[in-house]
Amino acid sequence: MYEDEGYRLMGAAFEVHNRIGYGLSEEVYQQCLEIELELQGIPFEAKQEIRLHYRGRAIEKRYIPDLRVFDAVVVELKAVAELTPDHEAQLFNYLRIARQPVGYLINFGQKGAVQWKRFILSDLHHC
Template identity: 40%
Template sequence: MGLAKDAPYSDITYKIIGAAMEVHNKLGPGHKEIVYQKALSAKMLEAGLSFEEEKPIEIFIDDVSVGLLYLDHLVEGTVVVEEKAFSHLLTNEEIAQVITYLAATGLPVGLLLNFGRKRLEFKRIFPPKKLEGWQKRIQRYLWKPSIR
């Protein structure tokens, strides 16, 4: 979980991770996700980051709106941040959720934060370079509209 200084948007992700660490150090594990989300908003504001909370992203098929995804945070218009409060380690399912958000928005980087463990767990996630194999691997995790 090292911080790659040469990764794209590392200046922004570094500030977000710092704010998340401050939240985790003050609150510790055991709270609901919304508590961490609100606390992270406050700390990112203090850090001078601009963001949107619970940002709705509309999903379209052939100009028809088929649903909405909600990003926990969209920071500086470039970084998708997804917060979790799980007592278990992050899994491929949570990673796939962030990749889905990146695919839906076309944004360059995501951060997955887990506040539910003794130590803050974080992963910096980038969209895959080749979509064909990637789509097959995470198909079961992608959002699907309900059929009525």
């Protein structure tokens, strides 16, 4: 499910890491990845709010994933020493609320390599 799209996304992430390395702020990686996605012709939306609805009414809490690529894959970026279960939970929340089945958690904070995880949400429920 969206494997080719994920391959292209991760190629762009690896290119960013190869050019600027690790240890910078998440905002820097966000901006660089946006530039790289554009240069590679990968369609994306950055920081687009998604809303949770309950019984036909929007709740006030706002959710803003870092990226959505190919109008289908939700991406959350980090620049931390290690990904945690809280980071995974954040991405799962975005997937459920956006009603998208595929997400990537990408961490630029580890020395030596980009840390990443691909998630598939198979139990989308109506919110």
